[in-house]
Amino acid sequence: MMKINIADKFGLFSDYWSPKIVGEINDSYVKLVKLKGEFVWHSHENEDEMFLVVKGRLLIKLRDGDIRIGEGEFFIVPKGVEHMPVADDEVHVLLLEPKTTLNTGNVRNERTVEAEWI
Amino acid sequence: MMKINIADKFGLFSDYWSPKIVGEINDSYVKLVKLKGEFVWHSHENEDEMFLVVKGRLLIKLRDGDIRIGEGEFFIVPKGVEHMPVADDEVHVLLLEPKTTLNTGNVRNERTVEAEWI
DSSP: OOOEEHHHHHTTOOOBSOOEEEEEETTEEEEEEEEEEEOOOBOOSSOOEEEEEEESOEEEEETTEEEEEOTTEEEEEOTTOOEEEEEEEEEEEEEEEETTOOTTTTOOSTTOOOOEEO | OOOEEHHHHHTTOOOBSOOEEEEEETTEEEEEEEEEEEOOOBOOSSOOEEEEEEESOEEEEETTEEEEEOTTEEEEEOTTOOEEEEEEEEEEEEEEEETTOOTTTTOOSTTOOOOEEO
């Protein structure tokens, strides 16, 4: 049981698209991730996924439109909805998602990573 | 499906200790709450509860110590752990907790409220 300083945790890593676990709440993890560039289109069959932008601006492409998320804003991608995060510049994001969530969802490719605690 | 601006939502209400629902993710709600003063000692038998401080400073008293949470920090109170939030000055908090969570946990008194969507 300890408090977590989000900025301090972001200072511990520099790789992109590789979520780090910083908290456990019920059957979900709180993760931090740095994004830059384009990800891949994917969906999570059984998991809603929350993106809270801590720094920068994030674009989440959906099949029927774009969602632009600034600092202090969040967006929840419902289960089953295809999405592709895009970060023109570096973005720091707090994620909340069930422990079962794979970063690339229904896709497994070279972007797929297992999240680790920091 | 729309993005939520946290500061805008905080501008919609002014009452203390009355969490407002601003998002739904799997079996949990994202809530916003303004705190000022002392709450009551309580615990949540089955639910971990996340406090993320958006503005101000929050003290969470535990039976075996105090946790002080500043802006950009969060703390997860594990299920079953007695706690009492204390805010010397107004604090804005983002809560994440299962939909079943009652604000006063195992206690029902005049501080007990049902959260509503804003």
